[in-house]
Amino acid sequence: MPSRRRTLLKVIILGDSGVGKTSLMNQYVNKKFSNQYKATIGADFLTKEVQFEDRLFTLQIWDTAGQERFQSLGVAFYRGADCCVLVYDVNVMKSFDNLNNWREEFLIQASPSDPENFPFVVIGNKIDVDGGSSRVVSEKKARAWCASKGNIPYFETSAKEGINVEEAFQLIAKNALKSGEEEEMYLPDTIDVANGSQQRSTGCEC
Amino acid sequence: MGSDSESPTSSDDSTSQNPNPNPHPNSTSIDQSLDAIEDQLTSIALAQPNDLASDDPASSSEEEEVFKDAPNGSVLEEENQKERNEGEIVEEEVGVVAAEEEVREEGRLGWRRVNSEVEVDRLSSPSSSGYAGERGSSGGASTASGIEEIGEDRGFDGNGRGEFFDGASDSQAPPWVPGKRHVDEDDASVSWRKRKKHFFILSHSGKPIYSRYGDEHKLAGFSATLQAIISFVENGGDRVKLVRAGKHQVVFLVKGPIYLVCISCTEEPYESLRGQLELIYGQMILILTKSVNRCFEKNPKFDMTPLLGGTDVVFSSLVHSFSWNPATFLHAYTCLPLAYATRQAAGAILHDVADSGVLFAILMCKHKVVSLVGAQKASLHPDDMLLLSNFVTSSESFRTSESFSPICLPRYNPMAFLYAYVHYLDVDTYLMLLTTSSDAFYHLKDCRIRIEMVLLKSNVLSEVQRSMLDGGMRVEDLPVDPSPRSEFSSPHLGQSRIATDSPDRFREAFAGIGGPAGLWHFIYRSIFLDQYVSSEFASPINSSQQQKRLYRAYQKLYASMHDKVIGPHKTQFRRDENYVLLCWVTPDFELYAAFDPLADKALAISTCNRVCQWVKDVENEIFLLGASPFSW
Numbered sequence: 001m002p003s004r005r006r007t008l009l010k011v012i013i014l015g016d017s018g019v020g021k022t023s024l025m026n027q028y029v030n031k032k033f034s035n036q037y038k039a040t041i042g043a044d045f046l047t048k049e050v051q052f053e054d055r056l057f058t059l060q061i062w063d064t065a066g067q068e069r070f071q072s073l074g075v076a077f078y079r080g081a082d083c084c085v086l087v088y089d090v091n092v093m094k095s096f097d098n099l100n101n102w103r104e105e106f107l108i109q110a111s112p113s114d115p116e117n118f119p120f121v122v123i124g125n126k127i128d129v130d131g132g133s134s135r136v137v138s139e140k141k142a143r144a145w146c147a148s149k150g151n152i153p154y155f156e157t158s159a160k161e162g163i164n165v166e167e168a169f170q171l172i173a174k175n176a177l178k179s180g181e182e183e184e185m186y187l188p189d190t191i192d193v194a195n196g197s198q199q200r201s202t203g204c205e206c
Numbered sequence: 207m208g209s210d211s212e213s214p215t216s217s218d219d220s221t222s223q224n225p226n227p228n229p230h231p232n233s234t235s236i237d238q239s240l241d242a243i244e245d246q247l248t249s250i251a252l253a254q255p256n257d258l259a260s261d262d263p264a265s266s267s268e269e270e271e272v273f274k275d276a277p278n279g280s281v282l283e284e285e286n287q288k289e290r291n292e293g294e295i296v297e298e299e300v301g302v303v304a305a306e307e308e309v310r311e312e313g314r315l316g317w318r319r320v321n322s323e324v325e326v327d328r329l330s331s332p333s334s335s336g337y338a339g340e341r342g343s344s345g346g347a348s349t350a351s352g353i354e355e356i357g358e359d360r361g362f363d364g365n366g367r368g369e370f371f372d373g374a375s376d377s378q379a380p381p382w383v384p385g386k387r388h389v390d391e392d393d394a395s396v397s398w399r400k401r402k403k404h405f406f407i408l409s410h411s412g413k414p415i416y417s418r419y420g421d422e423h424k425l426a427g428f429s430a431t432l433q434a435i436i437s438f439v440e441n442g443g444d445r446v447k448l449v450r451a452g453k454h455q456v457v458f459l460v461k462g463p464i465y466l467v468c469i470s471c472t473e474e475p476y477e478s479l480r481g482q483l484e485l486i487y488g489q490m491i492l493i494l495t496k497s498v499n500r501c502f503e504k505n506p507k508f509d510m511t512p513l514l515g516g517t518d519v520v521f522s523s524l525v526h527s528f529s530w531n532p533a534t535f536l537h538a539y540t541c542l543p544l545a546y547a548t549r550q551a552a553g554a555i556l557h558d559v560a561d562s563g564v565l566f567a568i569l570m571c572k573h574k575v576v577s578l579v580g581a582q583k584a585s586l587h588p589d590d591m592l593l594l595s596n597f598v599t600s601s602e603s604f605r606t607s608e609s610f611s612p613i614c615l616p617r618y619n620p621m622a623f624l625y626a627y628v629h630y631l632d633v634d635t636y637l638m639l640l641t642t643s644s645d646a647f648y649h650l651k652d653c654r655i656r657i658e659m660v661l662l663k664s665n666v667l668s669e670v671q672r673s674m675l676d677g678g679m680r681v682e683d684l685p686v687d688p689s690p691r692s693e694f695s696s697p698h699l700g701q702s703r704i705a706t707d708s709p710d711r712f713r714e715a716f717a718g719i720g721g722p723a724g725l726w727h728f729i730y731r732s733i734f735l736d737q738y739v740s741s742e743f744a745s746p747i748n749s750s751q752q753q754k755r756l757y758r759a760y761q762k763l764y765a766s767m768h769d770k771v772i773g774p775h776k777t778q779f780r781r782d783e784n785y786v787l788l789c790w791v792t793p794d795f796e797l798y799a800a801f802d803p804l805a806d807k808a809l810a811i812s813t814c815n816r817v818c819q820w821v822k823d824v825e826n827e828i829f830l831l832g833a834s835p836f837s838w
């Protein structure tokens with residue numbers, strides 16, 4: 001079979017319970033929204049194929065549970081993520097305050113090789129609620145926080161109305177792709193029978 | 207916020223639009239959720255319908271017995287669905303939750319997924335790779351039941367290459383076709399869920415590397431689920447080895463950053479399935495070496511799939527061999543029967559080249575060894591031979607021209623590449639020269655030319671072809687009285703078969719079928735030589751399906767004989783509706799024999815003695831003697 005090179009990107013969605021992580025994912029993948037709240041248990045996994053600059057790749061989306069009792073699952077879930085999406089509810093101050101915890105928790109658990117430049121995306125969700133009148137976190141405040149954390153890209157969305165969701169995920173995919181680009185070199189050994197020792201085939205470490 | 211702090215299995219939080227972002231669940235809710243998960247264990251892969259339509263009649267009464275106790279594995283789909291809907295978990299979106307329990311490191315855990323729009327969503331959202339609507343990839347069994355199970359290789363069995371037929375299906379099945387099949391499937395496909403035996407390789411970050419069926423990328427959600435389960439248990443300082451869910455076993459093998467999983471309802475023992483995962487891992491190491499681990503150490507995101515590009519055939523051929531090649535569970539290799547002098551001649555010329563800087567020189571015909579030689583102290587593990595010959599015979603490109611390829615022998619040195627010069631001398635016979643030097647191609651080519659000349663001159667190649675046509679030991683040729691060994695002084699096994707109805711054929715009770723005393727088949731494994739010999743299949747074990755079933759029965763015997771907890775046994779005699787199986791283990795050899803289910807026990811035992819004597823009488827022809835014993 002022709003090995004058309006495809007890239008798989010692992011995207012983790014984090015944030016307090018009820019901020020709309022699952023709803024965002026469903027809106028993005030299935031173009032659906034439900035008013036019913038169904039707490040995610042553990043994590044939900046969805047895949048979506050995305051085209052980007054003539055390349056086809058697969059987003060493996062890990063929608064995690066925001067409820068506290070699942071937070072011990074962290075390490076298991078975060079390892080090897082290509083991008084991390086932090087979601088809060090613009091109508092709930094606590095969910096915004098917790099962004100910092102989510103971010104730090106992720107960096108500790110996933111321990112990415114270059115934490116400074118690890119691609120995060122922040123989403124302020126539920127901007128539709130009460131026509132915006134119950135909003136407690138201003139866009140300015142949110143952007144300021146994002147700027148202070150190394151210019152994290154910021155989106156304001158409504159999973160319910162489908163506002164900005166596609167755009168947010170497009171950037172998520174793009175940034176995930178960028179971060180995956182420095183590929184690891186794969187350097188097997190060869191055997192040197194004469195010396196009875198092992199050598200790197202490249203010899204670059206001599 | 208309703209029931210967040212109550213049991214997660216409670217259904218009435220559906221009205222709650224604004225859940226408390228900081229719930230403080232009490233401990234019972236977790237317990238209850240684990241209970242609920244246990245209840246759902248059956249949904250782990252695919253709940254089984256009654257086995258009615260199964261195409262594998264291997265479900266003997268004996269085996270059915272075993273599975274009677276299994277939890278509602280055969281509950282029909284509608285019932286399952288109803289239970290769930292009444293039950294409470296309807297509100298939960300998905301779940302991956304793991305729980306450890308049980309002694310011996312065996313965790314049991316489950317995931318479940320409840321949804322109400324299963325079939326409806328199938329057509330929507332082509333971009334969502336099959337996970338349409340509200341379904342997660344971690345799907346349970348819901349859509350799976352009530353439809354007949356699909357064979358492992360249905361429609362592709364039989365065999366183009368080995369001499370046995372593999373068969374999930376009947377003997378008219380078209381020949382086994384190498385390569386990946388059913389690429390269009392994913393875990394939302396009913397057909398995918400019905401496959402009897404799945405194999406997966408994934409990375410410790412949950413990225414898919416290989417799946418026997420279906421497209422790896424479409425299965426990304428499923429492999430994420432598997433990773434979550436494995437890592438969750440690992441986090442608790444434990445390891446998950448096996449999950450039973452009704453008729454299904456989910457077997458896990460963790461090799462550093464590489465996770466391997468088998469989901470099977472073939473009723474093979476856990477040890478056998480784990481052994482198969484070990485071989486799959488070994489095959490991957492053979493292609494890449496263990497150096498890939500370093501890539502994961504530096505970068506957990508590392509995506510291995512590009513490195514394995516084009517090797518689907520190698521893995522699918524290995525998986526196929528689990529059902530026709532006993533080397534996969536015996537950890538021994540088999541030789542092509544040849545006159546002693548012929549094999550000696552082949553060995554002599556291989557020896558010559560081994561002295562000139564070739565690490566291993568191996569001459570094989572299909573999966574059978576003609577001769578093999580290792581330089582000084584180097585010795586080759588039977589599993590490495592199996593993986594190497596699978597790699598060579600499954601890759602079409604080796605057939606068309608001489609090749610030079612890096613390969614790694616996992617048991618010899620898993621970290622490093624060797625270089626293999628491979629050349630087919632005729633359609634089935636190939637020479638492999640292994641070296642440590644990456645620039646030895648021309649030297650090895652010269653070696654091959656010399657070897658080929660000698661083999662032609664000494665008629666080794668024509669003898670090889672003749673032996674292929676003649677076949678090996680046949681149960682109906684089992685001599686009556688083992689003492690007069692003169693009968694087997696003939697240069698080739700096949701010649702003793704000429705007078706089939708001569709008086710020394712012993713066929714009193716079961717004339718016409720199989721050998722004496724109802725003997726249908728045997729495998730003899732020499733422990734010292736690391737080699738086995740298997741009799742040719744004959745009536746009534748004719749179809750590929752029957753052969754596969756017999757191998758599975760042997761494999762079960764093998765596992766039970768080597769069970770460290772119960773064993774080691776010396777002998778085992780089993781009778782079920784399919785066979786009498788007799789196994790005899792000594793420090794020197796192991797014998798596995800299958801008889802007619804009505805065979806007389808005492809007669810069967812004495813027949814086994816005669817088989818052993820027979821094997822010893824012809825060992826010069828069926829085994830490679832004097833090869834250096836495998837020291838590790």
Ligand SMILES: Nc1nc2c(ncn2[C@@H]2O[C@H](COP(=O)(O)OP(=O)(O)OP(=O)(O)O)[C@@H](O)[C@H]2O)c(=O)[nH]1
Nearest residue numbers: 017018019020021022023035040066126158159160
């Ligand atoms: N009005 C409005 N409601 C939303 C929006 N997004 C989500 N919701 C609602 O908010 C509730 C919670 O949404 P979920 O997507 O389940 O929240 P979650 O973050 O996945 O929660 P956990 O799984 O518990 O971590 C649901 O009732 C949704 O219908 C939105 O953009 N606007």
Ligand SMILES: [Mg+2]
Nearest residue numbers: 021022039040
């Ligand atoms: Mg959720």
